Amino acid sequence: MSEHSTYTPGNAVEKWLDDRLPIIRFSKEHLMDFPTPKNLNYWWTFGAILVMCLGIQIVTGIILAMHYTPHVSMAFDSVEHIRRDVNGGRMIQSFHAVGASMFFAAVYIHIFRGMYFGSYKAPREILWILGVLIFLLMMATAFMGYVLPWGQMSGWAATVITNIFAAIPVIGTPLLELLRGGFSVGNPTLNRFFSLHYLLPFVIAAVVALHIWALHVPGNNNPIGVDVKDKQRDTLPFHPYYTMKDAFGMVLFLIPFAWFAFFAPDILGHPDNYIEFNSQVTPAHIVPEWYFLPFYAILRAIDFNILFIDSKLGGVIFFGGSILILFFLPWLDTSKVRSGNFRPMFKWFYWLFVVNFVALTYLGAAPAEGIYVVLAKICTAYYFIHFLVILPLLGRIETPRPLPTSISESVLGKAH
């Protein structure tokens, strides 16, 4: 809110409102006049796409909650009831399920964009931290949501992941029973997951509001990572330039979304989740949803004891560590240059990191046998080395390419 507002109330009613709750002034300042760098590329539309995804999940979710029953004897059947009998239920349910996957696809692109262009660097550290917090909340929400249909994967994923807490020394088992509401995953677990799954998206929405606030203090980063020097020359008002571009991006995003939801709604899921949860029968391969696979691979990779820490606890520490380390990224990367466009060495390592992350995704679904075990260890090691060794070093040893003096200078003369 560092802008001097140009809003003047158009009529008496507007002035009356503006004196009491300046909501129109606020909207105009932040959604219309906000000066946005003119050189943002399409990777920057994913912020708006994510807001759309959150909206879709909340609307379809509230509707599903009108028809869903969170009791172990009725949950599975109530989801089938939605798919079969509720008007439009098949579509609403598949939009919600596919929507979760699309939400994570978009968030990974958004995060990787931030990592490439140095959007996490000063003065946007809090923005980045809020983002990681949103990511964590998303993971919790998605995890609990997946349990609700009460299929085999739902119940067993809940069992395996809540077991993680049992690894904590001393308080582990009492904590596990507290979380589950019992000795094993059962009705108390399902009910509280439903309650929290309904709650968390609104917590996410609140953190998103903070995230956008934190963004609007310094303003957006841009592909060359050079600060805005002159508002007139370097920026454009958010409306109509970026409202239009974001809207276009959103419609484009809806195309693969709709393709999955209408033509292959179950392809991102697992057939075993169409079998009702049976605590006496463990599926041959317990696999989380694809967006958790990299972290699942890291969790499984630690199958050896480290000093006095047993492998189970070790896995949990690395699993938690792999997400927590993201919070420290602004300080781990020592380079003064933001954008990967001007960091030739960093670029190589960035893409290696991306390939490594994709490899971890694949390995998370592979059986824990043979060569996959070795590869998982290598990829896990690289993940941590990237953050703890490579990024700090690169800032010191890399010679960045010369930066343009300003945004307007860098866009002038570009073929149009």
Added chain:
Amino acid sequence: MAGVGAAATAWPLINQMNPDASTLALASIEFDVSSIPEGQSVTIMWRGLPVFVRHRTQAEIDEAKAVPLADLKDPETDEQRTKEGHEQWLIMIANCTHLGCVPVGDSGDFDGWFCPCHGSHYDSAGRIRKGPAPKNLVLPPYEFLSDTLVQIG
């Protein structure tokens, strides 16, 4: 174009609140009345509501026909409350039209039903004769498919 898209998207989100297929499947039921002896009533469920199905005796029918319309708070003839050729069958929603309690059969001052909640009396055609209820017991839509099979709803 955006408007069309928005409307096309919004409609299913609102329509989902309309009764779903499993509810609609029970919107219409068939009932075999031959199991009810003369002078007896049964209460069946239809769309979540209790429904009286009474096999009236000739005496009850005659009594109902003899009531002058001027005596009725909600004037309706007996013919209006039954189907031609099936006058012995009285089919009514079993909620008192005052505040919804289920009246008790074979009681009250008018050879019909009596509602214990606030003292409404209904006659042998289910019409309100005494008490606070404003209307006669409501008739559901029904059709006799044969002499013994009635379709309600």
Added chain:
Amino acid sequence: MLNTKTLLAALALVAGIATPALAQDSHATPAIEKQTWSFAGIFGTYDENQLQRGFQVFREVCSSCHSARLIAFRNLAEEGGPGFSEEQVKALAAEYEVADPTAEGGVRTAVPADRWPSPFATEQDARDANGGALPPDFSVLAKARGVKEEGLWWVLNYFTGYSEGGPDYIHALLNGYHEEAPEEFELAEGKYYNDYFPGHAIGMAPPLSDGQITYEVAEGQAEVPLTVEQYSTDVAAFMMWMAEPHLAGRKQTGFVVLLFLVLFAGLMYATKRRIWQGIEH
């Protein structure tokens, strides 16, 4: 910005390492042959006649052991399904009895609104009658099974939208019985050898045989072979309908929605270009 060559090379490296076939059990499961299904692909719909045949197979053979508790009789008259009339469904339902605590004796004749009654009163009864194994419910079984692809071929499935793994597996399973188990294989008492069943020892005896069911063909329609191959295809299609009754409507709506979105995206792009015209960016 994108060093495409490096990216592709790295991906190929990962793919190359990961492609070797996953560890097989000692008796190799042959690859499941994918069938052509009328309901596959963007324009897929169910073949009404096939669904009616499949229903006949289900009713005459499978339903003596397998329940279908999420299927209501009225579903058989719904659009996009086997296409029975309301009267036919009413008559069919009247042949069955359902449990009803409010009815005299605890049972009554079924009406179209009722669900398909289970052949067994309890799960234990079902197990007792089937050597300890529980015949799975058919309602979503076609979606609870799938085909595991080798290496990275499953990536292709995302682009083709392959969702027929269940029917492909069911068809393979029903045709995958052998007279005798292979020599080295120790088959437990009461089990049958099947190529495709995980572990190869299935509790279900081969349920289908040639000529077992007579299909009544309407006048003017082609004869349908009365073989296990035909029966298994038809019942697999019917099972897919049970699992996904709204498939045809979903795909039709999907086509319209996608068309709309593509056109809309085109319009929006044009608008975006117009708004941004003249701006250096």
